[in-house]
Amino acid sequence: MNLNSPVYLVAAGLVSLAAAIFAAIGLNEPTMLGWTGPAPLWGRVGLVLLLCAPIAWLLAARGQLRSLWVLRNEPPVEMYVELERVKDSYYANLRAAPGETVLHRVPIYPPSATVDGLQPAKVYMDIESGKPMVLEVQGHRLWAMNRTPG
Numbered sequence: 001m002n003l004n005s006p007v008y009l010v011a012a013g014l015v016s017l018a019a020a021i022f023a024a025i026g027l028n029e030p031t032m033l034g035w036t037g038p039a040p041l042w043g044r045v046g047l048v049l050l051l052c053a054p055i056a057w058l059l060a061a062r063g064q065l066r067s068l069w070v071l072r073n074e075p076p077v078e079m080y081v082e083l084e085r086v087k088d089s090y091y092a093n094l095r096a097a098p099g100e101t102v103l104h105r106v107p108i109y110p111p112s113a114t115v116d117g118l119q120p121a122k123v124y125m126d127i128e129s130g131k132p133m134v135l136e137v138q139g140h141r142l143w144a145m146n147r148t149p150g
Contacts, residue, residue, distance in 0.1 A: 076122035
């Protein structure tokens, strides 16, 4: 299961939007939720929290949304990548050519396949921050953890 997939991202957004619609109806018409009088305080607080769900979703998913935008709209840069594992963390060391110094050391999510040695890669850079966001190596995508713009 790849949680970076746009399908999961869209599904979470739709669930948060449905919760906000439910909350808006509940705040305006509490009788539709089964309350005979005005909504109790705990009910109003819960509904206000549900109403904020799409905002929380946007804040939580903005990095993934930005990565997907960069992948679809920015041209890739040809580089060479070598994966490094430090304890439970993975890093992608990016070089312009074999034998040159490391230009970027990017923390990445654990890869789904093994990438051995120095490999050519297509690197999708965020034009605003100059950070690598997505790497394509041997037909596999590696997602950078530093997704927040800026």
